[in-house]
Amino acid sequence: MNKTYEPKSFEDKIYADWEKKKYFSAKPNRNKKSFTIVIPPPNITGQLHIGHALDDTIQDAIIRYKRMRGYETLWLPGTDHAALATEVKIVEDMAKEGLTKEDLGREKFLERAYKWKEKYGGRIIEQFKKMGFSCDWDRLAFTMDERCSRAVREVFVNLYDKGLIYRGNRIINWCPCCKTAISDVEVEYESAHSHLWHIRYAIEGTNDHVVVATTRPETLLGDVAVAVNPKDKRYKNLVGKMLSLPLCDRMIPIIADEYVESDFGTGAVKITPAHDPNDLEVGKRHGLPVIRVMNDDGTMAENAGKYAGLDRFAAREQMLADLSAQGLLVKTEDHDNNVGHCQRCHAVIEPMISDQWFVKMKPLAGPAIKAANDKTVEFVPERFKKVYLHWMENIRDWCISRQLWWGHRIPAFYCDKCGKMTVSKEDVKMCPHCGGTVRQDEDVLDTWFSSALWPFSTLGYPDKTEDLEYFYPTSVLVTAYDIIFFWVARMIFSGLEHMREIPFRKVLIHGLVRDAQGRKMSKSLGNGVDPLEIIDTHGADPLRMSLVCGVAAGGDIRFSMEKLEGYRNFMNKLWNAARFVSLNLENADVLPLDKVKLTLADKWILTKLDDVIKASVKFMDKYEVGLCAAALYDFVWSDFCDWYIELSKTRLYSTEKNDRSGAVSVLVYALRALLKLLHPVIPFVTEEIYGELPDNDADSIMVSAYPESSPRYPAAKKQMECVKEIITRVRALRAEMKVPSNKRTALYIVPAPGSEKLFKAGAGYIEKLAGGNSVEFCRPDCKCAAVATPWAEVFIPMGELVNPSAELDRLKKELDGCVAELARAEGKLNNSGFTAKAPQKLIDEEKAKAEKYAELKKKIEAAIAEMKNLQA
RNA sequence: GGGCAAUUAACUCAGCUGGGAGAGUGUCUUCUUGACGUGGAGAAAGUCACAGGUUCGAGUCCUGUAUUGCCCACCA
Secondary structure, three states: OOOOOOHHHOHHHHHHHHHHOOOOOOOOOOOOOEEEEEOOOOEOOOOOOHHHHHHHHHHHHHHHHHHHOOOEEEEEOEEEOOHHHHHHHHHHHHHHOOOOHHHHHHHHHHHHHHHHHHHHHHHHHHHHHHHOOOOOHHHOEEOOOHHHHHHHHHHHHHHHHOOOEEEEEEEEEEEOOOOEEEOHHHEEEEEEEEEEEEEEEEEOOOOOEEEEEEOOHHHHHHOOEEEEOOOOOOOHHHOOOEEEOOOOOOEEEEEEOOOOOOOOOOOEEEEOHHHOHHHHHHHHHOOOOOOOOEOOOOEEOHHHHHHOOOEHHHHHHHHHHHHHHOOOEEEEEEEEEEEEEEOOOOOEOEEEEEEEEEEOOHHHHHHHHHHHHOOOOEEEOOHHHHHHHHHHHOOOOEEOEEOOOOOOEOOEEEEOOOOOEEEOOOOOOEOOOOOOEEEEOOOEEOHHHHHOOHHHHOOOOOOOOHHHHHHOOEEEEEEEHHHHHHHHHHHHHHHHHHHOOOOEEEEEEEOOEEOOOOOEOOOOOOOOOOHHHHHHHHOHHHHHHHHHOOOOOOOOEEOOHHHHHHHHHHHHHHHHHHHHHHHOOOOOOOOOHHHOOOOHHHHHHHHHHHHHHHHHHHHHHOOOHHHHHHHHHHHHHHHHHHHHHHHHHHHHOOOOHHHHHHHHHHHHHHHHHHHHHHOOOOHHHHHHHHOOOOOOOOOOHHHOOOOOOOOOOHHHHHHHHHHHHHHHHHHHHHHHOOOOOOOOEEEEEEEOOOOHHHHHHHHHHHHHHOOEEEEEOOOOOOOEEEEEOOOEEEEEEOOOOOOHHHHHHHHHHHHHHHHHHHHHHHHHHHOHHHHHHOOHHHHHHHHHHHHHHHHHHHHHHHHHHHHHHHHO
16 A cells, blocks of 8 residues: 555546446435435536535435445436526627627527537536446436436426416516516525615696606606505695606696505605516505516616616616606605616616516425424524525415527417417427417426426336336435525425425434635635645545534535645545555455454454444434544544554564454454545545555445444453553643653552552553553562542552652642542532432442542552652 | 524534533644554543523523524515
């Protein structure tokens, strides 16, 4: 083995081997339980970024764990066509050649889009492989492939037939930059400093006027009324009167409506049904017309008179200037409000009336709410359930049509002859009503409409496939909290509606990856890190470990190069531990454990191993991958490397082959087990090292069996912990006494009554690890520094090593500590409340402690007295 | 305006059903001992945000306060 960990030398090779051996592939198998995850499909235009790296490392760890635990595991991969996001990119790309969508036409544009998909759709998959992800690539799906598209049609038509999809003229969020409608969740609200403009509307036939306050004066020409609250005394007599709309010669009525709140603004609201959802409602109630004054590109429409053609913001400025010039702008007030922006291009969203397709949500939300409430689907951590429920309970209809070309085209066909519409799973050539020619709806579906079906469309829906029966519902869905509404919620109601069953039993939510300062990683800040670059320089395993280790579910994680290097060092540590083991294989036999005479240290590490197996299983079963990784990190570094390897050396360098073989056998056993435990998180390095071990149980660690825990040697573990403490204390004493660490000394041990046997067994370890060159079991007849524990005292002859007054100070400090402990224990025992109500076990423990510390105190006092004598 | 979360060592974070505060990084001291200096050994470092309460006992449970962050919401 190399002296250092060099991931480049094996990662690609190992991945290729896994793929070649088809370890990732899953088939329905009645003899095994299934465990399924569908990947959140990355956008085809995307590059692997740190968010995928986190999300999919968690999934890979879970999948690998379950695979090793004997489940038939399917991790189903795929990509998302990402209608709007992709189309925007393609349009940008065309712009470089001076081309627009219209130049190409729909057909040519789609050709280009498919070419784009071919070019970039595969790229991210190759990048996923660099991370080590064990997806079943033979099942690679795409939201626009034939299978998924069929599911989309099926679902659309079914929902339409049930009346759950409808077409309607409603206020939607319009992005004038992307020139499409978007759904509510695609609008990001940001608070902005703006103004409330107070504008004077003259009352017909009088010199009087009404002042209205507005934040969007550019929509003024679309006003069809001014509304006041019916109870508002100021305006009571004006209701029914007509007002002259400024900047044009139209007359509009004053109406009364409960919607108006008298104490905001002036208590008089302009009603613009075409550009505001509330106004549309008010308008409907009062039978008012709808006047749209803006074009799709955000310029003012023809009916905006002299403002026609002006951009909406320019029009605002111009109109304000004109109003001001006419003395109609009476006040400009500072006002903060929330302005919606397009999630994709960040342009200001324009609420506008538009003819679009919608999914009726209330009937679908009911079962989705119930499923969460009765825990048919569970959120981890649970608090995200509230977020989900709040959204579901207040859900509004989902606008699903997009004025784009890239995506699933809406399967509605319009007849020019009879004017009827046909919605069909199959393409319609001829109008079924009159035989006339039909044309398909121009629009495509929201990309999330197809992702909502992902857990079952990828498994064969609408057919009743074996896959679907075996792998559905999937086991856990893993994603970040920012995607709960977009995707998780929609998959839940879709699964319930179309499969009559939840799409996954659990939803594991994690946070976002942030930079070292806690900022969101973003292009504009330039603080993002490229996972591919990190894999190239440090390896995939350190990256995976640094994204996952120590993170509790639901939390954001901070990424930094320091952290990464720390975990790279861990890989090196693990590597070298393995190297140590392999270097010692030569002159020894590796035996099954039942053929080995186990030492105290062996029993200790095997018991600690058992503990960590239990902890790993406990954490992984709760999907706490991060806490599992942290527990293993500690075990490997502290228990296995710092202690067990060092402890094993006494026997490893023995002249007796039996000793050497015993030591090596336990080393190999423990190493193999911990590699398996670590494999789900750091698959490459564990596989590489596993390949170096003799007598493996499988061709590859990834298909080997996860370690089983079994009862071990709790008594030996306790004893070893006593020995360890003695060693630590002696080391500390030596350090404090400034004994050079390469200077070895004689050690004298006086075990406490009852501990004699233990320290005979542990003497070798103490000598080796506490800087001894000999051990004797008696009290030396010379000046000594002493360490006192409840189990034994250790004396080190001072000779010229020790400074007596320093030793005295040290002893005094030790006495202080001991006295404090004693006081604490006695304090508890003297508290009648404690002795009356605490569990007997605790009381006994405290009693034992008090006795031990009382005994210890005597010993330290004796040592102090002696030291004083010596000084005097 | 609602809701959620966080507040623990200099920094980043763990801490499960209440029973003597932990890790990593950084800092300091020291050691090239035959796995590893990407290392070993040792040390310093915390009123567990604040104020109450429940309890024999609170980082952990309850109430309130403060600060920070996030999400949701049609007050024009």
